[in-house]
Amino acid sequence: MDLEILLYDGFDELDAIGPYEVLRNGAQEGADLSTRLVTLEPREAVTASHGLRVGVDGTLGSPEVVLVPGGGWGDRAAASAWxxxxxxxxxxxxxxxHGRGATVATVCTGGMLAAGAGILDGRPATTHHVAHDDLREVAEFVDARVADDGDVITCGGVTSGLDLAFHFLAREFGEELRDRVARRMEYDPSEDVYLG
Structure with a gap:
């Protein structure tokens, strides 16, 4: 399975790097999963919201799953999800x-980018608390760490991205693999998951 994490200037570091580490550990534990960091346009690196410069593996292709981090929605910064x-x-x-069949996963206010795409219209979804009201305008807001509606998976703010990634591993590759990764990372994944 090919998964690409779509980065842009101003993304929140943990929104992307947290799930990336969970997913890469999943592959090391046996998941048939390739995870790449990508951008829309060719570039060598992006600068995250707290100044971390992150190198990228290439540009967005046609992955089976695309994960989009959030960042800066409340600040309305020039480099942000907003x-x-x-x-x-x-x-x-x-x-x-999404129209070609990809699953879209979002962390934090990355969910608002999916909302802007029209793919959350009327669907259960969640996001960071600063964007709850904005999300309610288009989606069925769910008060959970992770909301899984099949081909769209959203989660709350920042650290919820870890829970989304662990949920994804369990959903796609089984709970046993998820549990091995959780032990490896010494993390207790939240079970606060809404299944649509």
């Missing part, structure tokens, strides 16, 4: 991928 929502290129790419 700015990417306003620009529209990421929501457009998500709509295209």
């Amino acid at each position: 700015a990417e929502y306003d620009r529209g290129a990421i929501p457009e790419a998500l709509a295209d991928l």
Whole structure:
């Protein structure tokens, strides 16, 4: 299974790096999963919201799963999920991928980029608390750490991305593998998951 994490300037570090580590550990434990860090346009690196520069593996392809981090929604910064929502290129790419059958997973206010793509319309979803009201305008807001509606998986803010990644491992590769990764990382995944 191919999974790509779509980065942009201003993404929250933990929103992307947390799930990345969980998923890469899953592959080391036997999951048939390839995880890459990508951008929409060719570039060597992106700068996250707290200044971390992250190298990328290439540009967005046609993965089976695309994961989108959030960051900066409440600040309305020039480099943020808010700015990417306003620009529209990421929501457009998500709509295209989802329309071709990809699963879209979002962490934190990355969910608002999926909302901008129209793929959360009327569906159960969650996001960081700063965007709850915005999300309620288009989706069926769910008060849970993770909301799984099949081909769309969303989660709350920041650390919820870890729980989304662990849930994804269990869903796709089994609870035993998820538990091995949790032991390896010394993390107790939340069971606060809404299944649509």
